[in-house]
Every structure is written in C-alpha cells, then in structure tokens.
Amino acid sequence: MNRSDFREGLRGGVIVALSSAPFGALFGAVAVDNGLSFLETLLMSATVYAGASQLVGIELFGQRVEPWLVVLSVFAVNFRHILYSAAMAKYIGHYSLAQKALAFFMLIDPAFAEGVRRGESGQGVSFSWYIGFGVVVYLSWSIATMLGAFFGRMIGDPASIGIDILLPVYFLGMVLAFRRRPGFGPIVLASALGSVAAYHFVGSPWHVSLGAAAGIIVATLLPLPAPVAESASPEGGEA
Amino acid sequence: MEGTLDTGTVLLILSAAVATYLTRVGGYVLITRMKAIPPRMEAALNAVPAAVLTTLVAPAFFSGGWDVKIAMVAALLVALRRPGLLMLGVGWAAVMICRQFLGL
Numbered sequence: 001m002n003r004s005d006f007r008e009g010l011r012g013g014v015i016v017a018l019s020s021a022p023f024g025a026l027f028g029a030v031a032v033d034n035g036l037s038f039l040e041t042l043l044m045s046a047t048v049y050a051g052a053s054q055l056v057g058i059e060l061f062g063q064r065v066e067p068w069l070v071v072l073s074v075f076a077v078n079f080r081h082i083l084y085s086a087a088m089a090k091y092i093g094h095y096s097l098a099q100k101a102l103a104f105f106m107l108i109d110p111a112f113a114e115g116v117r118r119g120e121s122g123q124g125v126s127f128s129w130y131i132g133f134g135v136v137v138y139l140s141w142s143i144a145t146m147l148g149a150f151f152g153r154m155i156g157d158p159a160s161i162g163i164d165i166l167l168p169v170y171f172l173g174m175v176l177a178f179r180r181r182p183g184f185g186p187i188v189l190a191s192a193l194g195s196v197a198a199y200h201f202v203g204s205p206w207h208v209s210l211g212a213a214a215g216i217i218v219a220t221l222l223p224l225p226a227p228v229a230e231s232a233s234p235e236g237g238e239a
Numbered sequence: 240m241e242g243t244l245d246t247g248t249v250l251l252i253l254s255a256a257v258a259t260y261l262t263r264v265g266g267y268v269l270i271t272r273m274k275a276i277p278p279r280m281e282a283a284l285n286a287v288p289a290a291v292l293t294t295l296v297a298p299a300f301f302s303g304g305w306d307v308k309i310a311m312v313a314a315l316l317v318a319l320r321r322p323g324l325l326m327l328g329v330g331w332a333a334v335m336i337c338r339q340f341l342g343l
Binding site for chain 1 (some may be wrong): 243244245247248249250251252253254255256258259260261262263264265266267268269270271278279280282283284285286287288289290291292293294295296297298299300301302303307310311314315318319324326327330331334335338
C-alpha cells in the first residue's frame with residue numbers, strides 16, 4: 001500500500017463525492033417515491049453503483065415495466081463501461097485477480113477518466129490510488145442515497161439550490177482534461193452532435209451510446225498519429 | 240417507507256447489479272483475449288474518454304436554459320486554466336446568480 005498514492009486518491013475522490021452526492025440523494029428520494037423500501041434503495045446504490053442507470057431503472061420500475069426490460073435498460077445505459085474496462089486494461093494489468101475484480105466494481109465514469117489521465121501522465125494507476133479514490137466515492141454515494149431516501153421529499157427541486165449543474169460541469173472538466181489528445185476536436189464534435197441528435201430523436205439514455213459511437217467512429221477514420229509522437233499526455237491538475 | 244425487502248424486487252436489483260458488473264468486466268475480458276490490438280482499434284479505445292464524456296455534457300448544455308449555458312461556459316473558461324473544485328464552484332455560483340438575480 002502506497003500511502004501518498006492512497007491520499008491522492010482520497011483527495012481526488014472527495015471532489016467527485018461532492019459533485020455526485022446530490023445525485024445519490026436524488027436517487028434515494030426518487031427510489032422511495034417509486035415504491036422501493038429504504039433497504040432496497042440502499043441495496044441498489046450499493047450493488048449497481050451507477051447513477052444514471054439507477055435512475056433509469058427506478059423510473060421503469062415505478063412504471064411497472066417488465067423486470068427483464070428494466071434489467072436490459074440498466075445494461076444499455078451502462079454499456080459504455082465495456083469501453084472503459086477495455087481502455088483501462090493496459091493500466092491495471094499488474095493488479096491481482098481480486099484487486100481487478102474490486103477495481104471493475106468501482107469503475108465509474110470519474111474513476112475511468114481520472115485513471116486514464118493518471119496512466120497517460122506516467123503517474124501510474126496504482127491500486128492504492130484506485131482504492132482511495134473508489135472508497136470515498138462509494139461511501140459518499142451510499143450515504144447520500146440513504147439521506148435522500150430518508151429525507152425524501154424535503155430535497156424538493158434540485159434546480160432550486162443549483163445542484164443540477166454540478167455533474168455536467170464536472171464531466172465538462174473531464175472532457176477538457178483530454179484536450180491535448182490527437183483527434184480531440186473532431187471526436188468531441190462528433191460525439192456532441194451525435195448525442196444531441198440522439199437525445200432529440202431517440203431519447204435518453206440512448207444518446208450516450210449513440211453519441212459515443214459517433215465520436216469513436218470518427219476516431220477510427222482519422223489518420224493514425226505517427227507512432228513516435230505518442231507522448232500526448234492530457235493536461236489538467238487534480239480535476 | 241419501511242425497512243423491508245421484497246424477494247422479487249431484490250432479485251431485480253441484483254440482476255441489474257450483475258448486468259452492470261458484466262459491462263465493467265466485459266471490455267477487459269475481451270481486450271485481453273486479443274493477441275495484438277490493431278492500430279485503428281487502439282485509436283478507437285483512446286477516443287473513449289472524450290467520446291463518452293462528451294455525451295454526458297453536450298445534451299445538458301443544449302437542452303438547458305440560459306442559466307445552464309452561461310454556467311457551463313463560465314466553468315469552461317475557468318477549467319482551461321484551473322481545473323478542479325474551483326471550476327465546480329464557479330459553475331454553481333453562475334447558475335445560482337442567473338436564477339436568483341437575473342431570473343433566467
């Protein structure tokens with residue numbers, strides 16, 4: 001266990017914990033509102049641990065949609081993680097099997113983005129860092145869920161206290177952290193156009209997969225960067 | 240809101256959890272089965288962060304009102320120099336100012 005890596009992980013995790021906690025609370029409130037008990041709500045946050053898909057799942061559950069369709073929808077919303085675990089492979093190959101199993105359980109959007117950024121900058125994605133980062137976010141997510149489930153209707157409209165802006169802004173910062181990569185402009189443009197179009201014509205949550213596909217297809221069509229110039233490390237402090 | 244567990248609901252939640260876990264392991268299992276990764280595929284994988292994260296940002300920007308748009312542009316300008324917590328604070332302050340004082 002590397003203590004300074006662990007501390008860095010904790011520090012990075014706190015930022016994510018702060019920006020995601022409102023959504024954990026939101027999920028808790030919505031879940032109870034849709035008929036889950038307190039324990040079931042906590043169970044979902046603690047085992048699924050993927051915010052957007054939890055909200056989609058609970059929405060369908062509340063509408064009495066067939067269970068298999070609920071599971072399929074959760075799978076669809078989370079499909080992007082397949083890409084994450086593939087892209088993370090080269091950075092966590094040195095983990096033991098148990099460490100990998102745990103790391104994949106905690107592979108949320110920010111863990112992926114921060115992990116890749118660390119890996120590319122040469123800091124390395126040590127298990128100490130990963131677990132420090134992961135534990136903070138996991139605990140805050142579970143606690144926020146419980147608070148939301150418990151105080152449910154007292155939260156009211158998240159927009160009234162401005163917490164709805166936090167996650168989009170956080171993800172915006174993550175996107176910018178990769179702006180020095182080859183093909184960044186065209187990829188982001190394609191993903192933005194693809195996701196906005198899909199959002200309007202197909203609907204949420206499909207805009208994530210469809211928009212990402214647009215960006216990734218553009219990336220495969222771009223001319224390949226020269227193999228030597230591979231030192232494009234992403235910019236960014238401790239976002 | 241009681242502290243009960245309904246068997247059907249618990250099974251549904253655990254199925255969703257397993258489905259989610261499969262997506263988090265799946266890519267790794269597939270990629271490590273391959274002997275060599277073709278350069279185009281490598282390019283595709285390298286594009287994943289920007290491509291996926293953008294889809295979490297762009298619709299929020301375009302479907303949001305002026306309050307959201309102004310806040311995100313303000314956060315973007317800050318993030319270009321100083322990413323991190325400050326960017327979150329500026330975004331939050333901007334959206335609150337728009338809503339409380341400008342009526343956006």
